[in-house]
Amino acid sequence: MITLIYVATLIPTLFIGLQSNSIDYDAVAYRTGVILAEDPGMPYNPSWETLPNISDSEILRFGLALSKDTPNILTPEKINRFFCTSEFVYPTDYQSRAVFGDYPYQFNISLQMAGSNVTQSVGDILPVDSTGRSVGTYGYSRRVIKVKEHSNATLDFSNFNVTSGQPKGNLPLGIYTQNATNQAFSVYFNYTYLLNSGPDYDSIAYQINPLAPSGANGLVGGEGALINLTGLQALPQNTGGIITTVNLSSISVYKSQSAAPLGTGQEPFGGPELNSTNPSQFLLYIDGNPTPVTQLPCNVTSNVSLFIPPGLLSYLGGGDSSTLLNITMQFRLSQQDWYLNSTQVTPYGAFNYNYTNPNITQPHLEDGVMEVAVW
Known part of the structure; x- marks a missing residue:
């Protein structure tokens, strides 16, 4: 019995040099998509997208969701602030607030509304070969989202x-x-x-x-x-x-x-x-x-x-x-x-200003797609 216990404690160390160093890019892309689409961000009081430029250091986490209770329903104000590359620097600001981790990932995050030809994006361009096909190992996440259009x-x-x-x-x-x-x-x-x-x-x-x-x-x-x-x-x-x-x-x-x-x-x-x-x-x-x-x-x-x-x-x-x-x-x-x-x-x-006045356009949800690529 003592011999078996001793061997069991040694076995894990025998394979230390054989462990894989590969990164699950799909998991990183999925996690980033979840953070952006299902979380309202931090701080939430006041909300991060309302902070002035000089307070960028106070923004701890990007999140585009309307609230914690409305996953995949985003707000226009958070979307516009997030994709404002004149305020935030790629990759530093986005790495620390959306992707996280110490590994120097390259990534691209984009959002396009249904029926629109305009795509908002931030990040690098995914490497492709001469035929336009992606090259190398990368992770990808695609989420159907909705954006609340205000009244x-x-x-x-x-x-x-x-x-x-x-x-x-x-x-x-x-x-x-x-x-x-x-x-x-x-x-x-x-x-x-x-x-x-x-x-x-x-x-x-x-x-x-x-x-x-x-x-x-x-x-x-x-x-x-x-x-x-x-x-x-x-x-x-x-x-x-x-x-x-x-x-x-x-x-x-x-x-x-x-x-x-x-x-x-x-x-x-x-x-x-x-x-x-x-x-x-x-x-x-x-x-x-x-x-x-x-x-x-x-x-x-x-x-x-x-x-x-x-x-x-x-x-x-x-x-x-x-x-x-x-x-x-x-x-x-x-x-x-x-x-x-x-x-x-x-x-x-x-x-x-109410829900029944015929002169008021009521809040409604517009469809869109958010894509995250990490490599």
Whole structure:
């Protein structure tokens, strides 16, 4: 018995020189694909894709998933930040945050959406021979993913009937007022409603969630909100033949923890939490100009597009699930005229951003493919 035990302890050492040094590249590619597609990344509070460039050292792990509970459902913000090679250096930053390990792998990671000819990629080009066939040993992983496309609100005022003062189509009633030089358009976000009244059993994959509290389900900072006002040139009546000019003078965010009555800048709203004539916190586009506006007031003729970036509303709301936020664009007219005064809308005094409003494109999932090659 003692002899058998002694031999058994010696056998493993007899084969030390015969052990394989080969690397399972398929396993590395698979692991990398799992990390990117099923993990939201680290840190998650605040979420890594919201950190500024100077905080790149704080990013510990890349992950593109919406949350830990939604594997293979990615967010556009994380995808765009991940593939931004002007911020991250290949291979160093990606090796330490996505592939891991001390071995100096070469790799290529790419993502393409269904129906698109554009491929986002980072890394080396896989070696091929003169016929285009891959050469050498490499690992490969291919995953079908989905990307959550966020909601947006678009109101087209081009069909506004200036004679009767009544809207056409799906525009909300009572959104106009007559003969005023200072007017406003307000958008109302009720976080509790958005969290509890979404489709598909309140799955976060389909929720409108611009007010997500930090750390909730791994979804940090929420998503962006886009508000498009088009056809605005149809609103002024130009009384007396004098052309009415319009300036967008400021953008303000008001906060409340009480549901009613809601009015722009009135009780129960306090604040404003943010009152800005410098729209650097937002992306503001006027009349189709692709360059964002950097200073208000600004002349407006036909279109206003306001994009509120992910995280801003959560920050202003303090991550409180009872938060109600009212985002108001203030307009100044050169003379009294019809325009956008949504303070006259009852009962909320604002355009309600919700799941049933026909002017809102709801969140939806788009198909895509992510490929990882490692060699």
